[in-house]
Amino acid sequence: MMRRVGLSQPQITDDEITEVTSVLRSGWITTGPKCAEFAADLARFVEAPRVELFSSCTDAIELALRSVDVDGGIVLTSAMGFPGTMHAIERAGGRPWLCDVDPATGLIDVDLLERMMNGNDVRAVIPVHLNGMPADMTAIDALCAGRDVAIVEDAAHALPASVDGRTIGDPSGPIGVRRLTAFSFQATKTLTTAEGGALTGPDDLLDEAVRWRLHGMSRDVWTRHASGGPTWRYDIIRPGLKSNMSDVHAAIGVAQLRRAWAAQSRRCWISGRYDVALGQLDGVDLLPRLPGRAWSRYVYPLFVDPARRNQYLEQLAAAGVGSSVYFIPLHEFSHFRDFYGDAIPGATEYSARHLAIPCHAAMSNDDVDYVVDQVTAVLTS
Ligand SMILES: Cc1ncc(COP(=O)(O)O)c(C=O)c1O
Structure with a gap:
């Protein structure tokens, strides 16, 4: 008998519905306590000390690139990737260069990557963990650590995944490595918030990415509300994006993460x-x-x-x-x-x-x- 089996389908249970309903009833539906809860749960899941949430993986990649300052320099990424990653490079002021892949795996060809880095003004590399299979991060870490080249892992497909014992998202690595990892929670992904993204990485780079996230404001609305002080006072320190996640989206993520x-x-x-x-x-x-x-x-x-x-x-x-x-x-x-x-x-x-x-x-x-x-x-x- 004929059936229909979709290529992907979100698994939404009563748990997601209860979580979302309770946020809707709480009186606070944008970035707030549910985002903080989801970020903390996700940090444990990917073995990172800290997670920052965004409205998409594409924006997370753009702000990761802004945090490492690629201005005018080359950003190398995989020819087997998603157009949004290329746009993120362009918007962050980088010059995108495509590196070829191993035709058997679709993963970035690390020998070619090394040749393309030699003698060129490469500021960052974006390996794509295509299908959810991690690229050879041990080799890429080693290549970039000695050259002051930052890494932004496009881990849109890679939750969960690991390489040589390191969970994708854990920012630890060899001395000198500057690596951030971007995840996607768009509807088809292994864990969804309908739309959304996240970033892990060293504190100083995450701090910088966060300064761009909400109009370049010095303090977000929840922080001002929760501080008990004047809620209207903030500074604008960057020509920022509008790239925060809402508590309604985070509520879906909290339930998804339990399963x-x-x-x-x-x-x-x-x-x-x-x-x-x-x-x-x-x-x-x-x-x-x-x-x-x-x-x-x-x-x-x-x-x-x-x-x-x-x-x-x-x-x-x-x-x-x-x-x-x-x-x-x-x-x-x-x-x-x-x-x-x-x-x-x-x-x-x-x-x-x-x-x-x-x-x-x-x-x-x-x-x-x-x-x-x-x-x-x-x-x-
Ligand atoms: C490899 C890859 N990178 C980045 C993205 C962008 O993710 P988002 O839709 O959360 O911006 C996608 C989306 O499908 C993707 O497949």
């Missing part, structure tokens, strides 16, 4: 079923499992014949199974094309073979069986 490990183990179970059932099909490759890296399984990709990939997408849609491509390589968009031409071969190859299938905690066992059956039928037709 975050359960959701992760559910995605691990689903991806394990796919590994066994689909990994043995002719002409299908899986995402290579990399030593020392634990991944979120935000996206479960299959790598298929590029000549037939688009037809597979259509056949799966007709069978009720959501599927997609993460992503179109950045150099193929017209806004960026003029800078890069067509010469980013690893990203082109990776993207042409990529086919993402549903892997999320809202799936039932019957949904998983259905996806296995339909994907098998389509890929062996």
Whole structure:
């Protein structure tokens, strides 16, 4: 019997509804105590001493770049990434340069990254943890620490994930490393607040990012309200953004975080079923499992014949199974094309073979069986 299994679907339970309702009834719905609670819970989850919340990951990346001051310099990022990250670089006053990726994993090619850094005015590097699989952060930390190049991890897909024992979000690292990590809670992500983002990193850089977050005000509204002093007095110290999270959004996050490990183990179970059932099909490759890296399984990709990939997408849609491509390589968009031409071969190859299938905690066992059956039928037709 035909079913419909979406590529992604938020798992919203009574817990989220109760949390949101209690904020709505509390009389304080914008940035306030619920944001503080969510930030503290998230800090424990990602093993960071401090988390700052934003209205999106894109803004978190922009303000991370402003905090490390990339003005006029080069910011290197992965050609397999999301356009918002490129816009964040442009808005922060950096010059975006794309680095190619390993065509098997879609992760930034660290040898090429090193060559691109040599002799150039590189101020920051933004590795993208594509699909939720971390880039080789041990090598990237080592490369950047000695050169005074900042790192902003695009961890939009990587909650939770770890590399060589470091949880993505934990700001610790080798001496000299200046690393911030940006997360996304947009609706499709492993943990959602409907829309939202967060940043971890060293205190001085987070302090600077926060100065830009709310109109460049010296004190946010809740801090002024809670201090008991005059609520109207503040200074403007930056041409800031309007990028704060509201307590209504944070309330969803608080509830989501209580189930975050359960959701992760559910995605691990689903991806394990796919590994066994689909990994043995002719002409299908899986995402290579990399030593020392634990991944979120935000996206479960299959790598298929590029000549037939688009037809597979259509056949799966007709069978009720959501599927997609993460992503179109950045150099193929017209806004960026003029800078890069067509010469980013690893990203082109990776993207042409990529086919993402549903892997999320809202799936039932019957949904998983259905996806296995339909994907098998389509890929062996
Ligand atoms: C890799 C990557 N980086 C950044 C973002 C931007 O996240 P947000 O929508 O929270 O700004 C996304 C969004 O999908 C993404 O996939």
